[in-house]
Amino acid sequence: MKLHLLRSAAAEPLWALLLKGYSRRRFFLFILAVALFPALTHPGLALASDSGKAYTPQRGQIGKDVMWIPTPQGLVDKMLDVAKVTSRDRVFDLGAGDGIIAITAAGRYGAQSVGIEYNPQLAEFARRKALEAGVADKVRIITGDIFKEDFSSATVVTLYLYPDLNMRLRPTLLAMKPGTRVVSHAFTMGEWEPDDTVVHESARAYLWVVPASVDGEWTISGLEGGQARLYLQQTFQQVGGTLTRNGLTQPLVGARVRGDELSFKLISPQREVVEFTGKVSGSQIRGTLSGANLNTEVEGRRR
Numbered sequence: 145m146k147l148h149l150l151r152s153a154a155a156e157p158l159w160a161l162l163l164k165g166y167s168r169r170r171f172f173l174f175i176l177a178v179a180l181f182p183a184l185t186h187p188g189l190a191l192a193s194d195s196g197k198a199y200t201p202q203r204g205q206i207g208k209d210v211m212w213i214p215t216p217q218g219l220v221d222k223m224l225d226v227a228k229v230t231s232r233d234r235v236f237d238l239g240a241g242d243g244i245i246a247i248t249a250a251g252r253y254g255a256q257s258v259g260i261e262y263n264p265q266l267a268e269f270a271r272r273k274a275l276e277a278g279v280a281d282k283v284r285i286i287t288g289d290i291f292k293e294d295f296s297s298a299t300v301v302t303l304y305l306y307p308d309l310n311m312r313l314r315p316t317l318l319a320m321k322p323g324t325r326v327v328s329h330a331f332t333m334g335e336w337e338p339d340d341t342v343v344h345e346s347a348r349a350y351l352w353v354v355p356a357s358v359d360g361e362w363t364i365s366g367l368e369g370g371q372a373r374l375y376l377q378q379t380f381q382q383v384g385g386t387l388t389r390n391g392l393t394q395p396l397v398g399a400r401v402r403g404d405e406l407s408f409k410l411i412s413p414q415r416e417v418v419e420f421t422g423k424v425s426g427s428q429i430r431g432t433l434s435g436a437n438l439n440t441e442v443e444g445r446r447r
């Protein structure tokens with residue numbers, strides 16, 4: 145009640161209060177409150193305190209595409225750990241709820257974080273929690289729809305949605321910058337297999353690292369005896385293929401792409417294991433082929 149009185153008083157200029165004949169005692173109390181608690185008279189903060197107190201989200205309450213159930217703090221920590229979040233990251237939580245993931249990413253990992261929440265009251269509640277946690281400068285809660293808002297600047301995306309929503313988001317996630325980490329509480333991404341899994345009590349979360357596109361034919365230079373042809377066939381992070389050199393075609397073993405890193409092994413004609421590790425950047429691959437008697441920088445261009 146007092147808060148409410150103070151907010152309505154603060155919204156009026158002093159001369160208006162005097163004109164309205166505020167009693168001296170009330171006026172004195174108002175001045176005292178402004179001096180002691182300047183936050184109360186800041187319109188944004190006052191609104192957050194007021195509406196946040198009045199509104200308490202209920203577990204299982206209906207959301208636009210999925211209800212609100214918060215991820216337990218223990219799993220939030222593991223999700224951000226497995227994604228190796230640091231202060232250089234920009235974490236987006238799609239369907240932010242009370243902001244627990246965005247607030248933890250900012251508070252414990254120093255990341256910039258953004259939560260997208262459709263329910264305006266829940267979004268406001270999350271903003272107030274960010275303020276209370278002292279991370280309002282690092283956390284932005286957007287009131288919006290995850291299928292309309294742009295989250296392409298994320299380096300880490302977290303989700304606790306539903307299988308069909310994950311599948312709807314999958315093409316957008318796969319088109320993000322290679323190396324972007326995606327962590328989903330409870331639900332998978334269809335046949336895109338997770339790169340890692342974490343468990344907290346009975347809850348589980350999955351990590352994917354957005355793979356670079358390597359599918360196709362590549363011309364490899366830098367090898368003795370002229371150019372080689374690398375043929376790669378990709379399904380998400382799984383890669384198969386062959387390397388053809390001097391008329392000899394060899395299958396690749398254990399080929400995979402994690403973010404922008406491509407690696408594979410092959411058995412040389414001398415029956416030695418040769419390993420390639422390199423980085424993909426658009427239509428270029430640069431890396432090293434190494435083995436017992438080999439250590440060569442090579443470069444590939446997509447044909």
Ligand SMILES: C[S@@+](CC[C@H](N)C(=O)[O-])C[C@H]1O[C@@H](n2cnc3c(N)ncnc32)[C@H](O)[C@@H]1O
Pocket residue numbers: 206207208209210211212213214215237238239240241242243244245260261262263266288289290291303304305329
């Ligand atoms: C299961 S809760 C997860 C909350 C939070 N990410 C967490 O892990 O604690 C899903 C949240 O998504 C919100 N939501 C549902 N559909 C949405 C949509 N289309 N756009 C934005 N938020 C949505 C719900 O209101 C709810 O808060």
